[in-house]
Amino acid sequence: MRAGRGGLGQIGGAEARPMVCLTAQLAILVFGNRNEAKEISMDWIRRLTQAFDYLEDNLEGKADLDRAAAIANCSIFHFCRTFEILYGISPAEYLKRRKLSLASLDLAARNATVSEVAQRYGWDSPEAFSRAFKRLFGLNPSDTRLTGARLETGPPIRF
Numbered sequence: 001m002r003a004g005r006g007g008l009g010q011i012g013g014a015e016a017r018p019m020v021c022l023t024a025q026l027a028i029l030v031f032g033n034r035n036e037a038k039e040i041s042m043d044w045i046r047r048l049t050q051a052f053d054y055l056e057d058n059l060e061g062k063a064d065l066d067r068a069a070a071i072a073n074c075s076i077f078h079f080c081r082t083f084e085i086l087y088g089i090s091p092a093e094y095l096k097r098r099k100l101s102l103a104s105l106d107l108a109a110r111n112a113t114v115s116e117v118a119q120r121y122g123w124d125s126p127e128a129f130s131r132a133f134k135r136l137f138g139l140n141p142s143d144t145r146l147t148g149a150r151l152e153t154g155p156p157i158r159f
Contacts, residue, residue: 047072051079055091056156059099062122065091087157094157100136101153103129107144108151114141 051072055063068091069079083091099121106117118129133141137151144151 048082052157055095056098059095059102060120060122063095065095096132097136098156100133101151103133103141104137104144104151104153107141117141 051068054071055065055068058064065080066076069076072079072082074082080091083089083094087094089097103117103121106112106120107114112120114130115126118126121129123129123132130141137144
């Protein structure tokens with residue numbers, strides 16, 4: 001049985017805009033010199049990749065968007081705006097979906113309680129975690145283990 005309404009299927013994929021083309025075009029417009037633009041766009045891609053890696057590495061607990069923006073060497077506003085332009089979803093929503101995706105795998109594979117999993121992924125209460133889980137997947141977290149439902153989860157964004 002496949003459950004879930006939102007899932008992570010719409011993150012990235014065909015809806016994601018090609019990062020290299022976007023940054024290269026922007027850099028060429030700003031600097032006019034293709035070589036300088038290429039160097040700047042590659043540096044920007046490297047920094048964004050490091051910021052995304054930081055977010056993925058800190059899904060358990062609190063991933064700090066301010067820290068990710070600092071890694072990308074831009075303001076929180078520009079980091080969030082760039083993320084949303086590239087992937088069509090805010091970084092906060094992406095983090096929530098990724099955490100819920102990993103939590104669903106934990107619930108299905110382990111004997112951990114809903115409270116333990118909620119705490120591991122940074123929710124303040126099991127009730128808030130359960131509401132978010134149900135909104136994304138269409139069923140309660142405790143039902144995941146009981147019914148053996150296959151939830152629609154997705155991999156991290158990469159470019």
